[in-house]
Amino acid sequence: MAGTFVGRPQEGVLMVETQASGASSSSPLNEKAALAVRGLTISIPTARGPLHLVEKLDFSIAPGKTLCIVGESGSGKSITALALMRLLHNALDITAGTVDLNGTELLGLSNKEMRKVRGAGMSMIFQEPMTSLNPAYTVGNQIVEAITTHRSLSAEAARTEAVRLLREVNIPAPEQRLDAYPHQLSGGMRQRVMIALALANNPSVLIADEPTTALDVTVQAQILELMRNLRSRYGASVIFITHDLGVVREIADDVLVLYAGRVMEYARAQDIFENPQHPYTLGLFAALPNGRSREPLTVIPGLVPMVGQFPKGCRFSTRCALATEKCRMEQPLLEDFGKGHRVACWYAPIESTRP
Amino acid sequence: MVQFILRRIAIAIPTLLIISFLIFLLQVMLPGDPALALAGEDPSPQAIAAIREKFQLDQPIPMRYLTWVANVLQGDFGMSIRTGLPVRDMLIQRLPVTFQLALMAMILAVLIAIPGGIIAALRPNSPLDYTVSSFTLAGVSVPNFFLGIMLILLFSVTLGWLPSGGYVPFASDPLGSIRSLIMPSIVLAFATSAVLMSHTRSAMLGTLNQDYIRTARAKGVSEPLIVIKHALRNALIPIITLGTIQFGELLGGAVLTEQVFGIPGFGKMLVDGVFSRDYSIVQAVVLVQAIIFLIVTVTADILYAVANPKLRHQ
Ligand SMILES: Nc1ncnc2c1ncn2[C@@H]1O[C@H](COP(=O)(O)OP(=O)(O)OP(=O)(O)O)[C@@H](O)[C@H]1O
Numbered sequence: 001m002a003g004t005f006v007g008r009p010q011e012g013v014l015m016v017e018t019q020a021s022g023a024s025s026s027s028p029l030n031e032k033a034a035l036a037v038r039g040l041t042i043s044i045p046t047a048r049g050p051l052h053l054v055e056k057l058d059f060s061i062a063p064g065k066t067l068c069i070v071g072e073s074g075s076g077k078s079i080t081a082l083a084l085m086r087l088l089h090n091a092l093d094i095t096a097g098t099v100d101l102n103g104t105e106l107l108g109l110s111n112k113e114m115r116k117v118r119g120a121g122m123s124m125i126f127q128e129p130m131t132s133l134n135p136a137y138t139v140g141n142q143i144v145e146a147i148t149t150h151r152s153l154s155a156e157a158a159r160t161e162a163v164r165l166l167r168e169v170n171i172p173a174p175e176q177r178l179d180a181y182p183h184q185l186s187g188g189m190r191q192r193v194m195i196a197l198a199l200a201n202n203p204s205v206l207i208a209d210e211p212t213t214a215l216d217v218t219v220q221a222q223i224l225e226l227m228r229n230l231r232s233r234y235g236a237s238v239i240f241i242t243h244d245l246g247v248v249r250e251i252a253d254d255v256l257v258l259y260a261g262r263v264m265e266y267a268r269a270q271d272i273f274e275n276p277q278h279p280y281t282l283g284l285f286a287a288l289p290n291g292r293s294r295e296p297l298t299v300i301p302g303l304v305p306m307v308g309q310f311p312k313g314c315r316f317s318t319r320c321a322l323a324t325e326k327c328r329m330e331q332p333l334l335e336d337f338g339k340g341h342r343v344a345c346w347y348a349p350i351e352s353t354r355p
Numbered sequence: 356m357v358q359f360i361l362r363r364i365a366i367a368i369p370t371l372l373i374i375s376f377l378i379f380l381l382q383v384m385l386p387g388d389p390a391l392a393l394a395g396e397d398p399s400p401q402a403i404a405a406i407r408e409k410f411q412l413d414q415p416i417p418m419r420y421l422t423w424v425a426n427v428l429q430g431d432f433g434m435s436i437r438t439g440l441p442v443r444d445m446l447i448q449r450l451p452v453t454f455q456l457a458l459m460a461m462i463l464a465v466l467i468a469i470p471g472g473i474i475a476a477l478r479p480n481s482p483l484d485y486t487v488s489s490f491t492l493a494g495v496s497v498p499n500f501f502l503g504i505m506l507i508l509l510f511s512v513t514l515g516w517l518p519s520g521g522y523v524p525f526a527s528d529p530l531g532s533i534r535s536l537i538m539p540s541i542v543l544a545f546a547t548s549a550v551l552m553s554h555t556r557s558a559m560l561g562t563l564n565q566d567y568i569r570t571a572r573a574k575g576v577s578e579p580l581i582v583i584k585h586a587l588r589n590a591l592i593p594i595i596t597l598g599t600i601q602f603g604e605l606l607g608g609a610v611l612t613e614q615v616f617g618i619p620g621f622g623k624m625l626v627d628g629v630f631s632r633d634y635s636i637v638q639a640v641v642l643v644q645a646i647i648f649l650i651v652t653v654t655a656d657i658l659y660a661v662a663n664p665k666l667r668h669q
């Protein structure tokens with residue numbers, strides 16, 4: 001059901017079992033994961049000690065698979081993505097965790113070593129295509145830079161390679177476009193250029209942070225289609241951050257539901273859609289008419305609590321219809337309810353109480 | 356682009372005409388009869404009439420303006436009332452001096468301001484940044500003549516390293532010429548670089564926070580390249596405009612600084628002209644200053660367009 005290209009069996013995508021009382025040490029590590037994140041905690045230092053914006057995040061992605069991260073605005077999706085690239089704003093720190101890319105622990109790398117990973121082993125596409133390209137340089141200059149930063153090619157070979165990349169992302173007349181400045185291109189074209197940049201060195205992990213949100217609907221569909229094609233051609237693992245559950249349904253192998261910096265539910269896409277367990281996930285689906293929605297997820301009553309005002313117990317307890325005293329006092333752990341379907345809720349499985 | 360430049364120059368021409376007319380009117384409206392002033396002590400009526408005719412003072416004002424413009428276009432700025440020498444010759448003497456001083460001051464200012472501004476922007480609110488801010492504050496608040504006198508006291512009087520004033524022509528002794536203008540260029544560069552530096556700092560802070568910087572980092576581009584190729588290149592667009600205007604101001608002549616160091620430049624020519632009531636000199640200097648300023652603003656606009664791909668391709 002999860003779209004045309006999720007047909008392959010997915011055994012082993014989410015493998016390590018979480019014990020019932022498991023702490024973050026028992027994370028869903030995959031033996032052959034392209035990317036494995038364990039216990040990732042992102043904090044902002046304050047006078048009263050660090051505030052955790054994202055806490056104890058665990059996930060992994062097998063080669064060539066797509067993980068969708070969903071959650072309302074402010075839940076920590078973008079800072080998670082930036083943390084993986086080690087491109088967080090200075091004000092924020094990664095205070096715990098490991099990020100393992102094909103066996104290399106990224107958080108332990110020197111800045112210089114990390115630069116070799118960025119744009120080569122792992123690359124990223126951003127939410128803002130209009131401002132993500134440098135207005136002072138041609139498209140060709142910026143793609144060539146992406147290539148030659150990691151590979152020693154002659155100027156001519158790099159240019160040929162840049163033309164090939166532009167062709168890959170379906171930009172018409174690529175030779176001419178090479179000499180265009182970003183302002184001469186539409187938002188959709190600029191996002192294609194960003195994708196070309198990201199693919200320039202055949203990364204094993206591609207992070208796309210809401211790559212279509214800023215574009216109009218028809219262009220969104222084209223970019224999405226392009227990403228699906230390229231994903232199967234290039235075989236990269238993809239982290240796809242989105243508000244759009246319709247998109248998730250089309251492209252996800254796994255889904256991670258993030259709320260106020262915590263994982264609420266983490267499972268294969270099929271399990272999430274057929275058997276959602278967490279009240280928050282259910283709330284998101286309620287905002288999904290006929291299984292498709294282009295609207296941001298805003299239908300759950302109430303607001304995401306501000307950082308620093310997170311409730312003591314379950315982060316969702318301020319808005320959850322099922323919340324009890326226990327929910328408000330104690331934080332539920334992310335528990336495996338079989339086949340790697342993880343839920344952080346005291347009352348999961350909640351079939352009987354499902355609305 | 357060529358069209359843009361031509362249009363920009365075309366717009367400047369009426370401005371120039373208006374300014375030149377105002378400068379001309381200044382002369383007409385001056386109190387006192389210029390013929391009397393020119394005729395010297397105890398003139399005979401015939402002498403006055405002769406001067407009236409020679410300088411066409413008996414003609415109607417529009418005619419006199421046209422004659423004046425025609426003369427100026429041919430490089431004839433009239434005679435100095437005091438010395439009787441052609442004003443053009445004075446201009447030809449003075450302009451290169453001021454140009455050399457302006458150029459030296461500007462180069463110095465850019466060399467201080469751009470690196471300083473970048474460093475401050477890279478570490479905002481660090482001790483280095485505060486040092487740069489204090490420099491900026493000092494630069495805009497310390498008066499030029501004061502700084503000039505202090506430098507003379509230190510480098511000429513106490514240490515004896517540099518001449519305390521005067522100018523050595525570049526053609527006769529290039530090194531000596533540069534030496535003679537070192538202190539005045541430092542004085543002028545101090546204030547100029549202060550303004551330029553604080554603008555560089557804020558422009559760099561702005562560009563370093565742009566999304567395209569994050570993109571460059573995500574590509575694995577090294578920090579020096581990010582700062583210079585990606586951030587500075589964009590920050591320079593407004594800085595080029597500011598720097599060009601500043602250069603124009605320096606070219607207009609630094610009245611106080613030239614006075615303090617006894618440099619026979621454009622600013623000193625103006626001051627001397629004013630003090631000796633030599634109106635043809637004052638008029639010529641003001642006119643040339645206006646022309647320089649117009650050329651500089653047009654150049655600034657053109658450079659802005661050249662540096663900015665968005666404008667270049669319209
Ligand atoms: N530089 C920063 N300084 C302080 N707080 C920050 C900073 N960047 C992000 N945050 C906070 O971190 C939280 C998560 O932000 P993030 O941008 O990851 O949200 P998001 O899930 O991507 O939301 P959206 O869907 O709107 O993009 C927010 O509460 C935000 O205010």
Ligand code: SF4
Binds near residue numbers: 279
């Ligand atoms: S733990 Fe309680 S508050 Fe949290 S989601 Fe489950 S039922 Fe709701």
Ligand SMILES: [Mg+2]
Binds near residue numbers: 079127
């Ligand atoms: Mg975001």
